[in-house]
Amino acid sequence: METFGVVRRDGRSDPFFDGAARDRLVIRHCPPCDHWYAPDAGGCPECGAEELEWAEASGRAVLVSWAVAHPRGGEPAPLALVELAEGPWMYGRLHGVTSPREGLPLRARFVHPDEGESHPLFEEDREDRGL
Amino acid sequence: MAETAIAGLGMTELGKVYGRSPRRLAAQAVRAAAADAGLALTDLDGLIVAPGMSGSPGIELARTLGLRDLRLLTSMNTFGASAGAMVAHAASMIAAGSASAVACVFADAPLRPERSAGAAYGRDAREWHGLDGLRAALGFRSVNVYYALAARRHMLRYGTTSEQLGAIAVSTRAWAAGNPRAQLRDPISLRDHQESRWVVEPLRLLDCCLVSNGGVAVIVTGAERARDLARPPVHIWGWGQGHPGHRLERGSAFGLTTGAAISGPAAMKMAGVTPGDITVCQLYDCYTYTVLVSLEDYGFCAKGEGGPFAASGALGPGGALPTNTGGGQLSAYYLWGMTPLSEAVIQARGDGGDRQAPRNDLILVSGNGGILDHHSTLIVGPHPKGRP
Numbered sequence A: 001m002e003t004f005g006v007v008r009r010d011g012r013s014d015p016f017f018d019g020a021a022r023d024r025l026v027i028r029h030c031p032p033c034d035h036w037y038a039p040d041a042g043g044c045p046e047c048g049a050e051e052l053e054w055a056e057a058s059g060r061a062v063l064v065s066w067a068v069a070h071p072r073g074g075e076p077a078p079l080a081l082v083e084l085a086e087g088p089w090m091y092g093r094l095h096g097v098t099s100p101r102e103g104l105p106l107r108a109r110f111v112h113p114d115e116g117e118s119h120p121l122f123e124e125d126r127e128d129r130g131l
Numbered sequence B: 001m002a003e004t005a006i007a008g009l010g011m012t013e014l015g016k017v018y019g020r021s022p023r024r025l026a027a028q029a030v031r032a033a034a035a036d037a038g039l040a041l042t043d044l045d046g047l048i049v050a051p052g053m054s055g056s057p058g059i060e061l062a063r064t065l066g067l068r069d070l071r072l073l074t075s076m077n078t079f080g081a082s083a084g085a086m087v088a089h090a091a092s093m094i095a096a097g098s099a100s101a102v103a104c105v106f107a108d109a110p111l112r113p114e115r116s117a118g119a120a121y122g123r124d125a126r127e128w129h130g131l132d133g134l135r136a137a138l139g140f141r142s143v144n145v146y147y148a149l150a151a152r153r154h155m156l157r158y159g160t161t162s163e164q165l166g167a168i169a170v171s172t173r174a175w176a177a178g179n180p181r182a183q184l185r186d187p188i189s190l191r192d193h194q195e196s197r198w199v200v201e202p203l204r205l206l207d208c209c210l211v212s213n214g215g216v217a218v219i220v221t222g223a224e225r226a227r228d229l230a231r232p233p234v235h236i237w238g239w240g241q242g243h244p245g246h247r248l249e250r251g252s253a254f255g256l257t258t259g260a261a262i263s264g265p266a267a268m269k270m271a272g273v274t275p276g277d278i279t280v281c282q283l284y285d286c287y288t289y290t291v292l293v294s295l296e297d298y299g300f301c302a303k304g305e306g307g308p309f310a311a312s313g314a315l316g317p318g319g320a321l322p323t324n325t326g327g328g329q330l331s332a333y334y335l336w337g338m339t340p341l342s343e344a345v346i347q348a349r350g351d352g353g354d355r356q357a358p359r360n361d362l363i364l365v366s367g368n369g370g371i372l373d374h375h376s377t378l379i380v381g382p383h384p385k386g387r388p
Ligand SMILES: [Zn+2]
Pocket: A030, A031, A032, A033, A034, A035, A044, A045, A046, A047, A048, A049
């Protein structure tokens, strides 16, 4: 698996990184109105709540849009905007997605580097979940 | 409401201009703009500054210039929409009788001799911190990525192609050939565009704007007063802002629509015109895609038709809707919203030389900031409002 820059905590998103260490995608949730948000959300524009809780998401998502960054002197980076099953969109990096398309089912998988924090990537979800 | 006009335009050297702070560049631009209008600095009673990437000229600019007894002094920041917002604010204040001659200035100096243009707007580090840092570590190192994601959405939804984006790069460069101030003037072909390297797929190098140092200022006065000044007035017909506030969640229109869908109709209503009346466009072109989606949101073509419209040749020299006639931010210079605004003033005055658009009656000027999040529109022209 590719390696990324070393990521450290900043004290504002520890539950996200704690979750990643346990292979869980932890995002934000507003209990009063049951609205879900991306991990970096700061409050609930739906009901005005100032505090959001950290809550475990399913880790399932679908692909909304994607882009491949070509840094000079570096490997291409497959980047994406994904829609989590709970509704919020999240910026992330794809892993092993060879034929991206809008709506492609994805799931979070987690990287546990030797140094720095664990974090998610999104890979194709091939499991048939039925409907 | 009292009518207003742009009476002066001042531009520093643009591009690889090193060793001057934003404040010094801004001071130079304001002096040039006042001189262009035939005004002394002491005639100014208002100053509005806007910050760029490398800091703001600051309201301390007033002291640098020795301006005294100002009735309006403020800093405004709407990112790339600031230029239009500054002019609208100046015009409103003048119409209200709160000021009479207002300089609006933007200056920036992100380029440094020892680093690449990309580095000026990108991020790099050995360690990253928090969620923001994680995103950067994963490869979200510059705004290019977000515009690429936006452009891809449009491609997925409407079938827009890289070649259609390329048509905008080609027509914009064709205009730049006639602009002595343009940083890039050699013509390019669609093939050159298609062969330019990926920056962030689906955006190629020739889909992305330049990075420039420099400063641009305009002087806004009442229309009556402007008539007695040194240069022909550029009348301000209308203005608007739009900040759609797309939330990133299921059903979001992120990337597919911009604030132009709000600011455009507002500005046109104030001006009493429709898209069909506009004869020249100066659209914020941080990326080719920004032009394409703005054209749709202004109503120059239907939603989703921006690609075919651009590919039709309408935007280039000889086309039905001359757009970015100075070479825009893609080929001329990247001074945020001052790039389209400065070219609008030049065209309205008929000073375009080799690149003068044949019909300059009504010019639409756009500003765009964030990831298509903030938009400003101005409608200007050589004739007094209501008399096209
Ligand atoms: Zn809520």
